[in-house]
Amino acid sequence: MLQKVVRSTIIDAPIERVWEVIRDFNSHDQWHDVVDVSRIEGGERSDQVGCVRSFSLKDGNRIREQLLTLSDTEHVSTYCIVEATVPLQRYVATVTLKPVTDGNRTFWHWESTFATPPGMERELRDMVAQGVYEAGFENLRRHLRGGGTASARASAAAAPPGVPIARREVRVHRYGGPEQLEPSSGEARPPGPGEVRIAQRAIGINFIDVYLRRGWIPGMLPLANGAGVPGMEAAGSVIDVGEGVGGLLPGDRVAYLWHEPGAYTTVRTVPADQVVRLPAAIEDTTAAALLLKGLTADYLLRDLGRIRRGTRLLVHAAAGGVGLLLCAWARKLGATVMGTVSSEEKARVAREHGCEHVIVTRDYRFADAVQRLAGGADVIVDGLGDAARDENLAALALRGHWISLGQASGPLAPIDPDALLAKSASFSRPVVFHYIAEPRERAERAQRLWDALADGTLKAPTIERFTLDAAAQAHARLESRMSIGPLVLLA
Amino acid sequence: MVRVYTSTVIDASPDTVWARIRDFNGLPTWHPGIADSRIENSEPSDKVGCIRHFHTRDGGTIREKLLALSDYEYSCTYSILESPMGVDNYIATLKLTPVTDGMRTFAEWTAEFDCDEGREAALTQSIGQGVFQGGFDALKRHFGRR
Numbered sequence: 281m282l283q284k285v286v287r288s289t290i291i292d293a294p295i296e297r298v299w300e301v302i303r304d305f306n307s308h309d310q311w312h313d314v315v316d317v318s319r320i321e322g323g324e325r326s327d328q329v330g331c332v333r334s335f336s337l338k339d340g341n342r343i344r345e346q347l348l349t350l351s352d353t354e355h356v357s358t359y360c361i362v363e364a365t366v367p368l369q370r371y372v373a374t375v376t377l378k379p380v381t382d383g384n385r386t387f388w389h390w391e392s393t394f395a396t397p398p399g400m401e402r403e404l405r406d407m408v409a410q411g412v413y414e415a416g417f418e419n420l421r422r423h424l425r426g427g428g429t430a431s432a433r434a435s436a437a438a439a440p441p442g443v444p445i446a447r448r449e450v451r452v453h454r455y456g457g458p459e460q461l462e463p464s465s466g467e468a469r470p471p472g473p474g475e476v477r478i479a480q481r482a483i484g485i486n487f488i489d490v491y492l493r494r495g496w497i498p499g500m501l502p503l504a505n506g507a508g509v510p511g512m513e514a515a516g517s518v519i520d521v522g523e524g525v526g527g528l529l530p531g532d533r534v535a536y537l538w539h540e541p542g543a544y545t546t547v548r549t550v551p552a553d554q555v556v557r558l559p560a561a562i563e564d565t566t567a568a569a570l571l572l573k574g575l576t577a578d579y580l581l582r583d584l585g586r587i588r589r590g591t592r593l594l595v596h597a598a599a600g601g602v603g604l605l606l607c608a609w610a611r612k613l614g615a616t617v618m619g620t621v622s623s624e625e626k627a628r629v630a631r632e633h634g635c636e637h638v639i640v641t642r643d644y645r646f647a648d649a650v651q652r653l654a655g656g657a658d659v660i661v662d663g664l665g666d667a668a669r670d671e672n673l674a675a676l677a678l679r680g681h682w683i684s685l686g687q688a689s690g691p692l693a694p695i696d697p698d699a700l701l702a703k704s705a706s707f708s709r710p711v712v713f714h715y716i717a718e719p720r721e722r723a724e725r726a727q728r729l730w731d732a733l734a735d736g737t738l739k740a741p742t743i744e745r746f747t748l749d750a751a752a753q754a755h756a757r758l759e760s761r762m763s764i765g766p767l768v769l770l771a
Numbered sequence: 772m773v774r775v776y777t778s779t780v781i782d783a784s785p786d787t788v789w790a791r792i793r794d795f796n797g798l799p800t801w802h803p804g805i806a807d808s809r810i811e812n813s814e815p816s817d818k819v820g821c822i823r824h825f826h827t828r829d830g831g832t833i834r835e836k837l838l839a840l841s842d843y844e845y846s847c848t849y850s851i852l853e854s855p856m857g858v859d860n861y862i863a864t865l866k867l868t869p870v871t872d873g874m875r876t877f878a879e880w881t882a883e884f885d886c887d888e889g890r891e892a893a894l895t896q897s898i899g900q901g902v903f904q905g906g907f908d909a910l911k912r913h914f915g916r917r
Contacts, residue, residue: 286869286871287871287872288868288869288870288872289871289872290780290870290872290875290877378778378877378879379776379778380778380779380780380877381776381777381778381779381899381904382777382778382779382780382904382907383779385780387778387780387868387870387877389868414872417872731892735892
């Protein structure tokens with residue numbers, strides 16, 4: 281009678297990572313403890329259907345198996361034994377991987393049918409089920425934890441687990457101008473429980489970094505211990521993970537956005553739940569340049585601003601990092617998009633990204649133009665701050681919503697509630713971190729951002745790149761109002 | 772043709788999960804998005820070919836036909852006959868597979884359909900995240916409590 285063995289498990293890794301190992305018909309000697317040596321006969325490739333692998337097992341047995349099916353779309357590999365020193369007859373096995381979409385894990389199903397000599401059924405079933413399949417599940421888990429893929433091996437080898445790693449970092453010793461950003465040497469501590477250590481390749485620069493450097497939000501970047509490292513977001517690869525971290529493995533490409541500053545460095549340890557995985561199509565610089573800005577645009581348009589067809593939207597600094605994303609995305613949602621910029625060159629870029637009505641102004645005067653163009657703005661996204669406060673109130677439509685995102689010209693003076701009464705207007709002062717506090721919400725917003733970049737709704741803007749040591753020049757450039765689009769530091 | 776695929780792991784044996792979801796007329800007992808359900812023509816709810824007629828909590832009326840039911844494979848396949856969703860040729864399968872390593876269940880919910888151009892992403896989101904993940908979340912909550 282034909283014997284059947286089925287074993288299955290959940291591997292805490294994305295299907296691509298598991299499949300990368302499983303699809304290599306010649307990989308077992310790298311991860312499965314029972315296999316001593318594996319080679320493909322006749323010099324054929326290990327993904328050639330029909331190829332034969334020859335195993336020497338650690339217990340001295342030898343098995344030759346032929347690849348019958350390999351499907352990269354179905355994540356299926358089927359193979360049979362053609363010759364073996366163990367009495368498995370007519371053995372055909374199938375490995376199937378399926379994604380667990382809820383949690384980005386992998387369901388791994390391994391089954392086979394075979395015949396045995398009389399009386400050996402149970403012994404051989406146990407050998408296959410426990411000795412090969414269940415042991416294989418555990419061995420592959422260990423292999424992945426150790427960074428067992430080509431992409432991860434380099435970083436894993438460079439980083440013995442549990443020890444600090446030397447790093448470059450940019451520190452602020454005293455609040456002030458860009459010159460206060462000083463490159464220095466430091467250490468990235470090993471990841472504790474729930475943490476992940478990341479080799480950063482690109483770091484996003486945001487206005488909040490400038491505010492921190494100036495000392496406008498001292499609670500976020502206290503210098504009590506001598507110095508602070510600014511920076512809210514970066515992209516790179518996982519070096520190692522702490523206890524209890526699921527779904528992330530050494531070598532995974534990731535980006536993060538965290539409310540605790542400290543991203544201006546080459547290696548950083550952050551909570552794993554702040555990290556999002558990067559699709560292959562999204563480059564490190566794009567992710568670092570756009571994660572904070574893109575998630576900001578997402579909650580502004582979808583949640584806070586409730587932008588829909590016909591909404592009259594006014595975007596200040598429309599050629600800036602957030603501005604360009606807002607213009608393009610709001611246009612796609614059917615809004616009437618107006619924007620202010622400080623130069624003709626920026627006006628051109630804003631138009632290219634979907635801003636229909638561009639107002640060029642260097643002295644923060646735009647309310648008349650907005651009233652003329654659209655009869656007022658239903659939603660204003662304002663990064664200008666105090667110098668534009670009266671113009672913003674004048675530019676609002678009835679029941680308009682003024683969202684104060686930043687204050688490039690200086691902190692807003694208090695607003696008299698009666699100033700809002702005249703138009704039944706509302707005023708918001710949101711922080712992106714409150715809109716991404718839930719890991720699932722964060723992941724959904726990030727996914728919408730990557731999708732919008734992939735389908736062309738958002739054009740990846742031209743990114744200005746600086747080395748990490750040149751952070752001061754990058755800040756000076758951002759504050760000069762000369763830059764167009766986002767800036768990143770390369771670690 | 773648009774394909775939606777949602778999967779999850781539930782902390783209960785497939786027999787237990789299947790007992791909760793097998794009844795083609797039982798959506799309101801486990802899926803938070805469904806208000807009520809009946810089987811047309813008083814047919815038994817495990818008769819292949821029967822039609823369930825139900826309302827979503829937001830008031831939509833949906834009629835679906837049972838195309839396949841397997842207690843052996845733990846799977847159920849059905850098509851939409853009538854719905855406000857704007858989908859054509861909609862066929863979905865809900866299937867459970869045991870995870871032998873622990874008393875767990877791998878659950879998959881797949882749909883294939885046609886729709887107007889430009890609505891693919893919105894429908895993929897509302898079906899994959901709203902209907903399917905919403906149902907899985909309810910099952911995970913239910914079996915997580917025990």
